[in-house]
Amino acid sequence: MNTPNDSMPTPSARASATPPAVAPGSAPAPGARRTRRRWRAVAGTAVAAGMIAVSGCAGPAATGTSIDYWLWESLQLPGYQACADAFQEENPDIQIRITQYGWGDYWQKLTAGLVAGAGPDVFTDHLTKYPEFVTRDVILPLDDFAATADFDPTGFQEGLADLWVGQDGKQYGMPKDFDTIALFYDNAMLEEAGMTPEDLEGLTWNPEDGGTFEEVIAHLSIDANGVRGDEEGFDPNNVEVYGLASGGSGGGGHGQTQWSWLAGATGWEYTNADVWGDEYNYDDPRLQATLEWYFGLVDKGFLPSFERVGTSPNPAQQLGSGQAALSPDGSWTIASYGRLEGIDLGIASVPSGPIGHPVSMYNGLGDSISAQTDTPEEAAEWVAFLGSDACQVLIGQEGVVFPARPAGTQAAIDAFNERGVDVTPFTNLVENDYTVLFPVTTNGADVLSILNPVMDGIYIGSREVSSLTEVNAEINSLLE
Amino acid sequence: MAITSPGVAHSAPNGRTSVDARRRRPDDTKLALLFILPAVIGLVVFYFWPLARGIWLSFTSWDLLSPSQLIGFANYQRMFADPVFWNAVQVTLWYVVLNIGIQTIVALVIAVLMQRLTQSTFVRSLILAPFLVSNVVAALVFFWILDFQLGIGNQMLEWIGLDRIGFFTSEEWAIPTIALVNVWRHMGYTALLIFAGLQAIPANLYEAARVDGASETRMFTGITLPLLRPILGLVLIISVIGSFQVFDTVSVTTGGGPVNASRVLQVYIYENAFAQFDFGYASALSVAMLAILVVVTFFQYRITRAGQTDLN
Structure with missing residues (x-):
């Protein structure tokens, strides 16, 4: 969805940026506006294309030692501002200017900025995006600069640094944080169901009968007559409380919060290699059985239908309004769930699967250096600082995300603990190496644009899970 | 006023003025060109140049970040073989038929009501709100009103004993809902255009009909509709072009989903350009849209004979 609100940094985020966020100049309108009575809008795309080429972001060029740094998460802005202040104290000759855009606008502004030669020097990067930046020579390898040449992948949580190694073996991103999936729930709702948080520990799941996990979500589902999902006479077409909250079909992000943890627990992996696979595995029977079970929950009345949640589902809201009992979601949403009113929040691990233990998707963000920067050495110094214990502990103390360095992760765990939130269901999986990696391949955007409508169709029920075999072939033909 | 000056000169009693006028005429052309120049520059810079560039881009492969490459008709070949494109054409046509069909009828009724029932400017202007x-x-606003769970629209359906409807979240309802939202927004404007056309129909025709004992319906079909034809034709051409370009309502509500149910052409173009940065292909799709509009408008113009009036 492209709501205009996406583009607005939250007021708090704005206020907390000590130097005013750099205005991006006259960036092009994100979409061709519909103007009735005008022929010229016919060529809307062409016009917009032309505009991007000529205007783009006209931020002041980085002269001397001023580094532009972009990120998208407004909740993280205070932490990174603190990092920038600490960095500037050590390096008084380098000034860091932080700009934050909402996720939706971020990539458009970034692309426009890169085209116009007015992008940031350093920016927060995502695993679905950076492969294309590498193939188009838009970002620089960290290996090439003094400050980051001695990059040590072992200084980070295991595996995170590898995600940012390009096909040429060079390091294209400094790991900044990681995220995993767990189940959020409301203690009061458990109590009502005669359950305790202990009942959510050690759950098992399999794609055939759903295991004890399905028993739990069945018990937590309640229909309009107050009948629970595991009781006689439960009406799946008239449900008041769903056992599982819905984050949509997951087609737009490889089911990261929706079903990646289920599919992963069957031993399934996205591609034929940890990183840079050239074949996706959406034709795997284990994945298809998982999706069959997961989307089959709609008919059982344990998961809200597509019709109900629409194209912009909000699982936190479903939990907060008492419409769902368990909400699988990412660690980056802990703060959002913490702010839900009238909820006695608890977090449980995702269930263990046929391979004998729970699995979460393991995704991480990184910081990359733009190839357009005039001051790559200084940019690398900033990136090195972003990847240091000093900065990542500062970020961890904010209690928003899990920084990539173990010391930073610990700081975040402590910060969450202080607020009374036990986040070990998120971190345990990483410690035990029970993770499946986010797929890093070329053509990330194209793959998702094919996958998204298909997954929506499966969720709605107008498409068979088995049709993914054909779709997988189509996706793989893109990667050849 | 350079344009009217020859006429003024002609009416002067002095015999020499016509010679002066003839001598001055070339100056007028230059002056006129000068006056037109800003508009021409605007047209060339903001319309013809982007149009030409867009057409040129449709023959290239361009992702913004690396230089564009000429690839001939490959984008067009891909387009003709692209099921999502054909689906988008179908979805867009379905939208236009629903949107224009309902909108024109509703607007016509409103316009006639405005003319025949009320003289109040306030009531008339309300319709434009x-x-x-x-x-x-x-x-x-409609997205919230018609939300499956929280929307008051669905709440009301339940009160009157009907099932809730996934207006924006089911494949069958997405396009009709979006079409009706836009009917609601545009019917007043369309009615106003038609109303202006109604004002141009001489009142004595109605008087004569009334003397002959014609009913209100008879007058509508016998006088109003035929004499309104050129205006109606114009309104149709304008609103159909606008309707084909539906984008914002879809983008804000369904984003093209569920599945591809509301993925209209403009949304598909936008996604290719700004989500996948495939500007070459997006340009080819835009050119296809341009071609569709040219053809549709041409036939509309011919069929409605919008250039001629039956008043004389």
Whole structure:
């Protein structure tokens, strides 16, 4: 969805940026506006294309030692501002200017900025995006600069640094944080169901009968007559409380919060290699059985239908309004769930699967250096600082995300603990190496644009899970 | 006023003025060109150049970040073999038929009511109110009203004993809902255009008909509709072009989903250009849209004979 609100940094985020966020100049309108009575809008795309080429972001060029740094998460802005202040104290000759855009606008502004030669020097990067930046020579390898040449992948949580190694073996991103999936729930709702948080520990799941996990979500589902999902006479077409909250079909992000943890627990992996696979595995029977079970929950009345949640589902809201009992979601949403009113929040691990233990998707963000920067050495110094214990502990103390360095992760765990939130269901999986990696391949955007409508169709029920075999072939033909 | 000066000169009693006028005429052309120049520059820079560039881009492969490459007709070949494109054409046509069909009938009724029933400027201007709401706001408001769970619209359906409807979340309802939201927003404006046309029909025709004992319906079919034809034709051409370009309502509400149910051409173009940065292919799709509009408008113009009037 492209709501205009996406583009607005939250007021708090704005206020907390000590130097005013750099205005991006006259960036092009994100979409061709519909103007009735005008022929010229016919060529809307062409016009917009032309505009991007000529205007783009006209931020002041980085002269001397001023580094532009972009990120998208407004909740993280205070932490990174603190990092920038600490960095500037050590390096008084380098000034860091932080700009934050909402996720939706971020990539458009970034692309426009890169085209116009007015992008940031350093920016927060995502695993679905950076492969294309590498193939188009838009970002620089960290290996090439003094400050980051001695990059040590072992200084980070295991595996995170590898995600940012390009096909040429060079390091294209400094790991900044990681995220995993767990189940959020409301203690009061458990109590009502005669359950305790202990009942959510050690759950098992399999794609055939759903295991004890399905028993739990069945018990937590309640229909309009107050009948629970595991009781006689439960009406799946008239449900008041769903056992599982819905984050949509997951087609737009490889089911990261929706079903990646289920599919992963069957031993399934996205591609034929940890990183840079050239074949996706959406034709795997284990994945298809998982999706069959997961989307089959709609008919059982344990998961809200597509019709109900629409194209912009909000699982936190479903939990907060008492419409769902368990909400699988990412660690980056802990703060959002913490702010839900009238909820006695608890977090449980995702269930263990046929391979004998729970699995979460393991995704991480990184910081990359733009190839357009005039001051790559200084940019690398900033990136090195972003990847240091000093900065990542500062970020961890904010209690928003899990920084990539173990010391930073610990700081975040402590910060969450202080607020009374036990986040070990998120971190345990990483410690035990029970993770499946986010797929890093070329053509990330194209793959998702094919996958998204298909997954929506499966969720709605107008498409068979088995049709993914054909779709997988189509996706793989893109990667050849 | 350079244009009217020859006429003024002609009416002067002095015999020499016509010679002067003849001598001055070349100056007028230059002056006129000078006056037209800003508009021409605007047209060339903001219309012809982007149009030409867009058409040229449709023969290239360009992702913004690396230089564009000429690839001939490959984008067009891909387009003709692209099921999503054909689906988008179908979805767009379905939208246009619903949107224009309902909108024109409703607007016509409103316009006739405005003319025959009320003289009040206040009531007449009220009808235009929805048009003053921005498209995005109108779409968002209806998005909330018709929300499956929280929307008051669905609440009301339940009160009168009907099942809830996934207006924006089911494949069958997405396009009709979006079409009706836009009917609501644009019907007042369309009615106003038609109303202006109605004002141009001489009142004595109605008087004569009334003397002959014609009913209100007879007058509508016998006088109003035939004499309104050129205006109606114009309104249709304008609103059909606008309707084909539907984008914001879809983008704000369904984003093209569920599945591809509301993925209209403009949305598909936008996604290719700004989500996948495939500007070459997006340009080819835009050219296809241009071609469709040219053809549709040409036939509309011919069929409605919008250039001629039956008043004389």
